[in-house]
Amino acid sequence: MVHFVVQRTDQQLEPAEVVCDFESALIDAMQTQFPNAIVIGCLFHLKQALRRAMKRFLIPEEVCSIAMTRGVLDMLTVMEQSLIENGIKWVKREIRQRCDAAGIEYSKSKWRVFWDYFQRTWIELYDVSVWNVAGLNNELVARTNNPLERFNRELNDRFPKPRPSMATFVGVVKTLSAEYVQRVADVPRGRARRPVRERIVPVDIPADIADDSDDDEPAAVELISDGSSDEEGQVEDENEEEQLL
Incomplete structure (x- = not known):
């Protein structure tokens, strides 16, 4: 379909960036039809998929809310891609520390299953460059569709x-x-005023940051199937938009 749109516009469509859902076929089509464009996955859909995964792994709502707070889990989308590995360690520590400060129980086993899912889906299935916008101008590049x-x-x-x-x-x-x-x-x-996009400011992550969040506790049993294909679905509840963004 994208091909026909390009043809009917006499191939005059030359976008600098394309924001789309996390559907492999759609992303491939965008990259094929617009080889010079930067293809960016929608931040809203990314955060929605992560929240759904947390709920599948029975992570309590108050813990989900901590993880989804601006500047925690979404920090991975703005840090340098070479720092993603250490960035995940930072996010694990940040979630645990915030739970401790709030007196909320932190389940290592449930989070271990979540991070296994994150590795399989958002590191291996999708290229990091699709959801990480480090190096791009946050004020000019749209983060959602x-x-x-x-x-x-x-x-x-x-x-x-x-x-x-x-x-x-x-x-x-x-x-x-x-x-x-x-x-x-x-x-x-x-x-009228142009809408101001709130920026997520990257943090300084120590190069020697330790990953001690998954020790000493047996892995949780996945009570609900982890279907990675869920991330290629459409928005199920658009009312979550304001909460997630």
């Missing part, structure tokens, strides 16, 4: 009924396009 999904919802809401006529469809698209052009034009005129 939520704006596109929001536009899709807004477009559907404008239609008076499902399956509109061609005339209605064209009219709605023209009206909505004019509104978006006006919004963009209002920014330099001072009538």
Whole structure:
């Protein structure tokens, strides 16, 4: 489908970055059709997949919330790729220390299963470069495809009924396009403000950081199947968007 879109636009589409879901076929298509573009996996979908995995491994909600706090697990997405191994050790320690400070029980066995899953899925199945944006300008590069999904919802809401006529469809698209052009034009005129993206600032990680988070406890039994293909699904609950981002 992407190929036909490129052809119908006389091959004039030359995006610098492409943000998409974590679907292997979609990522491959983007990389094939736009070889000069940087393909970035949607941060919202990444965090949603990680939270679902935590729930599969029976990690309590209060511990999940600590891990999903901005600047903890998502720190892996902004640090240099060469530091990912030590970065995982830092994240393990950070989650454990925050749990201890809050008086929340930390289960080494459950987290060991989670990190095994993380290694298989986000290190081996997907290339780190798809979800790690170190070296890119955080203020210019979109981290999620939520704006596109929001536009899709807004477009559907404008239609008076499902399956509109061609005339209605064209009219709605023209009206909505004019509104978006006006919004963009209002920014330099001072009538509107460009949204400010909150940055995740990388931390300094000691080169000799130890990994002591998985010792002394037997591995947990996976009570629910760990299907890595789950990460290639669509958004199941868009209401989580504000919480996860």
